[in-house]
Amino acid sequence: MHLSHALTHRGTIREINEDAFLELPYLGVWVVADGMGGHAAGDVASQTVIDGIQQSLEQVEPNEITIELLKSSLQNSNRILQQMSETEFEGKVAGSTVVVLWLDNDQYHMLWVGDSRVYRFREQQLTQLSKDHSQVNDMVDEGLLAPEEAETHPLANVITRAVGVDVHLDIDYRSDKVNEGDIFLLCSDGLNKELNDNEIQRIIQSENIIDSGLALLHASLVRNARDNVTCILVKHTHKVSSLSEECDKTIPVFV
Template sequence: MNKNFISYAVSHRGVVRELNEDAYIELNKYNIWVVADGMGGHEAGDFASQLVVDVIKAEVEELPASSISTEMLIKAIKSANTKLLEYSSDFLANKTAGTTVTVLFLKDNKYSAIWVGDSRIYLYRANGLLQLSRDHSQINDLIDEGLLTEQEAINHPLANVITRAVGVQNELSVDFVEGDLLTDDIFLLCSDGLTGELNDSEISIALGPKNIIDSGMALIHSTLVRGARDNVTFILVKNEKSDNSNDKTLTNNDLTVPLLLSK
């Protein structure tokens, strides 16, 4: 696997919550990074987020790095979904133990962003920030239906209501996007504790220096200063070098939304 990637992760309980229901893992050996956010208000949100992370890790480590694929990671998420439903049935009297999950996988100068729920994956390229994932939320559904504008969606009472999560339904649809990987690309995986406090413009400014440790410290500091009403977890991943020959002509035109796919 490519060894040109560096990552930096932060997970913080925040200022208000007593428990951190987020989980994450950096599988640098396989160029895989995962963030999960247990569903607040439900039973065992912290267990749910850790379980999906653990299942992905276990299934990845059973295979040689050359065999890892987007499809394999999606199957691992669906396996975690089954395990969470079984846990809910056996130990929680069928109460929901749910979690979001977002996964970044880098291989052969390609990226794959995989997700369920409203935890996000961003790409920072050519001083521009692009949200690769699309929240599975009631707010986004209302926007898609033309019933709400993006401006009206800010601070809307339905802002935290998600429409898809791991551990909620037997049939789980997992979305993903894929694209070319370029030198100096920075990816941000995060729970909504970050995006609930900072908007895209503020995130972009924090990523501007392109030193991901400095950027990470700026992100967590800004979030805590804002009050950090939720748990905050994020991973920054930077591609230090790529074999793609078109890197020298990189402009904001290279920052386009890839085709959304589901499995």
């Protein structure tokens, strides 16, 4: 059984919200997309990615969902956005990052392009499962930059992959076992720009996904949320319960 809670906000500076998300707990699928390209292009790009995945899933039975289906949807959205860039946006880039989580029985599968992230909270520890496709992350890998310097580096906003940018779309994939009580966090980079991993972990430690989601969003907003912020919290459990039955616990909010 999967419980989930999704939130999005344009932030305190941006005029529009270029993020989009998909929440389909009955299929075990969740998606966050973060558009790029400014007004019209950015929000259209992220919604195109979301719509493409949803339409692909609507055409098959739940037991027919595969990684190949999800990848094919992203490849198709890549082609559509490249076409739109030429025909509707006068060559202006209409691109989007994307992160997809699919929970199938006791396995998780994730696909991603760009710097939107998936975290897993297990046994009171937060782990980033995705790896940012960004200029600063490449510099960290090459030993040119310390990990703690990445978020504040002048090139922190430069991503190296996005849906709709290149003819060839390189999609990363990861799969592993899910444990009882695992909590997954999908988010656009607007969240981790404002909160570091330790702060995110402390908020999620309550294991109440509704209160944690609200606290994550509130904490980013009180720090002036320079970017759009989207987060989805997903809890994997075999217990028969509902979101309303989640226990209330005190949750820290960072200011």
